[in-house]
Amino acid sequence: MNFYAIKAIYRTEMARMMRTIVQSIVAPVLSTTLYFVIFGAAIGSQIKEIDGVAYGAFIVPGLIMLAIMTESISNSSFAIYFPKFTGTIFELLSAPVSFVEVVLGYVGAAASKSIVIGLIILGTASFFIDLEIAHPVIMLLFLVLISVSFSLFGFILGIWADGWEKLTIVPVLVIMPLTFLGGTFYSISMLPPAWQTVSLFNPVVYLISGFRWAFYENADVAIGLSLGMVLGFLFLCLFAVHWIFKTGYKLRS
Amino acid sequence: MQPIIRVSNLSKTYAGGFQALKNVDLEIHKGEIFGLLGPNGAGKTTLINIVCGIVTITSGTVTVAGYDIVADYRETRSRIGLVPQELPTETFETPFNVCRLSRGLFGKPEDPEYIEKVLRSLSLWDRKDEKIMLLSGGMKRRVLISKALAHEPDILFLDEPTAGVDVELRQDMWNVVQSLRESGVTVILTTHYIEEAEQLADRVGVINNGEIILVQEKTRLMQELGKKELVLQLSESLASVPAQLAEYKLELNDSGMELTYHYDTKQERTGITALLAALHDAGIKFNDLSTSQTSLEEIFVGLVNKGT
Incomplete structure (x- = not known):
């Protein structure tokens, strides 16, 4: 194991975040805070409670999830796509590293960033909304697992993409709709039965549901199922990255 | 090793x-x-x-x-x-x-x-x-x-x-x-x-x-592959290379003012002395002379062309 490589990649990536702190931290925190202010404090007071939770508080887990999923994907996809675009990836490909070091360095840094963003948003939300966290450890576990698995997903996306458009297509056309329709702003149980069944095919439902359970102990699906879905997604992504490095897909000719 | x-x-x-x-x-x-x-x-x-x-x-x-x-x-x-x-x-x-x-x-x-x-x-x-x-x-x-x-x-x-x-x-x-x-x-x-x-x-x-x-x-x-050449700048232009110099396989340029002689550095006798004497006998005078060796580039072009 080449520990120096992991450290070097991780540090370079974290330095990149600090260099672009407005874009990487301030922007997602601000946009999520605006949701709290508008849907939580302003409109939220006009909306009745969902499953015994005030609307402003109900949307917090889903909004944090939306932020960390989009940030994880954009951070790690950019981190690997940019060297591919400029050609500097030759160095990574000629270095004595396996997929383990590369993933720990790049995905570790992207996930760290997302976790920091998630915690800042959580802290900010507590200024506007009365928050309670029933299971802080499980909440953190979800935060970490989802940050890591979506950073892995972003990493795969960055390797797959051969143009800037492809890089933005998946977050905008897939992740955002799935998150909005995955119960960020409502409970699945509020939908007509047919749409409830359709919603169960949306993997993001399980993530948001599990994360919300850690806060308020109410969920659309069982917590065990949510955790299973997150872990399943994580292993699927790990397997894909392993395969990419083994075969050199889109990396080595 | x-x-x-x-x-x-x-x-x-x-x-x-x-x-x-x-x-x-x-x-x-x-x-x-x-x-x-x-x-x-x-x-x-x-x-x-x-x-x-x-x-x-x-x-x-x-x-x-x-x-x-x-x-x-x-x-x-x-x-x-x-x-x-x-x-x-x-x-x-x-x-x-x-x-x-x-x-x-x-x-x-x-x-x-x-x-x-x-x-x-x-x-x-x-x-x-x-x-x-x-x-x-x-x-x-x-x-x-x-x-x-x-x-x-x-x-x-x-x-x-x-x-x-x-x-x-x-x-x-x-x-x-x-x-x-x-x-x-x-x-x-x-x-x-x-x-x-x-x-x-x-x-x-x-x-x-x-x-x-x-x-x-x-x-x-x-x-092994390098050839040298001797270039003579003549005082007066020549219409053609005189017959008595044929054995040296000299090349005359278009203006008739430059004679080029190719020789092999590995050979015991380069033939330069004999050539200069023969030029003297033929009454050909020159102002300047220079020698040059085939560069690696010329060797390389030769090799690549031979291979294709």
Whole structure:
């Protein structure tokens, strides 16, 4: 194991975040805070409670999830796509590293960033909304697992993409709709039965549901199922990255 | 002596069906400067990229310091530094930071003093904290060389190091390569500037259409294939070469003012004395004379043309 490589990649990536702190931290925190202010404090007071939770508080887990999923994907996809675009990836490909070091360095840094963003948003939300966290450890576990698995997903996306458009297509056309329709702003149980069944095919439902359970102990699906879905997604992504490095897909000719 | 790089029966066919290398065998000796010459598309970069791990092997084997480049890639890659042909640089990073990253990637503990030494040797120390995008093309190339040297490699690949580089910088780079050789680093240089190989290389390999045509010590190659010529600037123009000089196979240029005589340096008698006497007898006077040796470039063009 080449520990120096992991450290070097991780540090370079974290330095990149600090260099672009407005874009990487301030922007997602601000946009999520605006949701709290508008849907939580302003409109939220006009909306009745969902499953015994005030609307402003109900949307917090889903909004944090939306932020960390989009940030994880954009951070790690950019981190690997940019060297591919400029050609500097030759160095990574000629270095004595396996997929383990590369993933720990790049995905570790992207996930760290997302976790920091998630915690800042959580802290900010507590200024506007009365928050309670029933299971802080499980909440953190979800935060970490989802940050890591979506950073892995972003990493795969960055390797797959051969143009800037492809890089933005998946977050905008897939992740955002799935998150909005995955119960960020409502409970699945509020939908007509047919749409409830359709919603169960949306993997993001399980993530948001599990994360919300850690806060308020109410969920659309069982917590065990949510955790299973997150872990399943994580292993699927790990397997894909392993395969990419083994075969050199889109990396080595 | 065990060669530091051994390429055996190496072939590479790209996904599109293009065969870039055909059964290549090549050995690089430790501590030498090896010049790999060949026209564009001959397979130089493919060969380098395979040894460095960027391109996969179709068939054959490559060992570096006795280790297989696929099975023991950590051992082989940590010994190699690569300066690629293009100028891919981390636009927003600084020279110092990219060197630190390179050193870490190749498994070496941090050593800011060593990086300082490398950056100073390439006259980059004053610019170490500037964004790379603000540096000139020549400086970017030096950043790439310092990155390749940041992990103290035993073997350095320079893929067209002086393409698009001005004369002064080219000289600086040649000096860097010489000093690397003195410190024991094996240097493999690809170029189509033959002058570069002529100046630097101990041995030369010529590759064309994915095949190694020839590998030889540079001086021997030039001796064996090198021809010299004697050019005489005449005082008065000649309409044709007089018949009594026919045995010397002289060439007369279009203006009739220049006679060229080809001779072989290896032969015991070059025939120059006899030629000069014969010219005197024929009443041909000349103002000036010069001799020149066939350059590696001419030898190379001859070889490549013969192969196609």
